[in-house]
Amino acid sequence: xxxxxxxxxxxxxxxxxxxxxxxxxxxxxxxxxxxxxxxxxxxxxxxxxxxxxxxxxxxxxxxxxxxxxxxxxxxxxxxxxxxxxxxxxxxxxxxxxxxxxxxxxxxxxxxxxxxxxxxxxxxxxxxxxxxxxxxxxx
Numbered sequence: 001x002x003x004x005x006x007x008x009x010x011x012x013x014x015x016x017x018x019x020x021x022x023x024x025x026x027x028x029x030x031x032x033x034x035x036x037x038x039x040x041x042x043x044x045x046x047x048x049x050x051x052x053x054x055x056x057x058x059x060x061x062x063x064x065x066x067x068x069x070x071x072x073x074x075x076x077x078x079x080x081x082x083x084x085x086x087x088x089x090x091x092x093x094x095x096x097x098x099x100x101x102x103x104x105x106x107x108x109x110x111x112x113x114x115x116x117x118x119x120x121x122x123x124x125x126x127x128x129x130x131x132x133x134x135x136x137x138x
Contacts, residue, residue: 005098007137009043009085013104016079027075027109033067035083036099036112043085043097047136058130059121065094066115073109080104085114090137093118093126 012035020031044050055061075081082102089096099112120127129137 005086005088006090007043007087009039009087010046011082011084012039012042014038014081014083016075016077016081018077021077025077027079029069029071032069032071032101032110032112035081035101036067036069036085036097036114039083039085039099040097040114043087047133049133049136054130054133055121058133060118060127060130061121061124062095062116063119064114065117066113068113070111071109072111073103073107075101075103075109081109083112087137088113090129090134093128095129095137 014035016027020027020034022028041050051062080103082104083099086098086100087095088098094115094117097114099114100108101110101112102108118127118129119125
């Protein structure tokens with residue numbers, strides 16, 4: 001976990017599948033977003049707030065507004081990957097996550113980052129994060 005993480009999510013293990021690779025059997029750059037999404041989903045699920053519950057109970061969507069990935073070492077077909085979501089910043093209406101992505105042997109493959117923002121479910125305008133969710137994230 002990074003030194004400045006507010007909360008660490010659970011490790012999510014994924015195997016690189018045929019759908020994830022390009023012609024060289026190397027993970028296609030966009031597939032890393034799928035790995036990050038799985039870790040993000042598990043982060044909220046373990047808090048007891050899967051996205052459907054946030055939308056239904058609080059009337060907000062949690063939208064992705066910025067994504068970054070630094071690719072370090074290629075992952076290949078059949079590799080076991082480990083990814084997790086580390087909450088590194090919590091604002092009034094936004095969250096920022098870091099996503100270390102490693103091969104099962106501990107080799108760092110990529111470092112991802114994702115900024116999310118709360119939006120009013122009806123107007124799609126920025127909204128404050130619900131207090132109940134904010135208290136769990138602290």
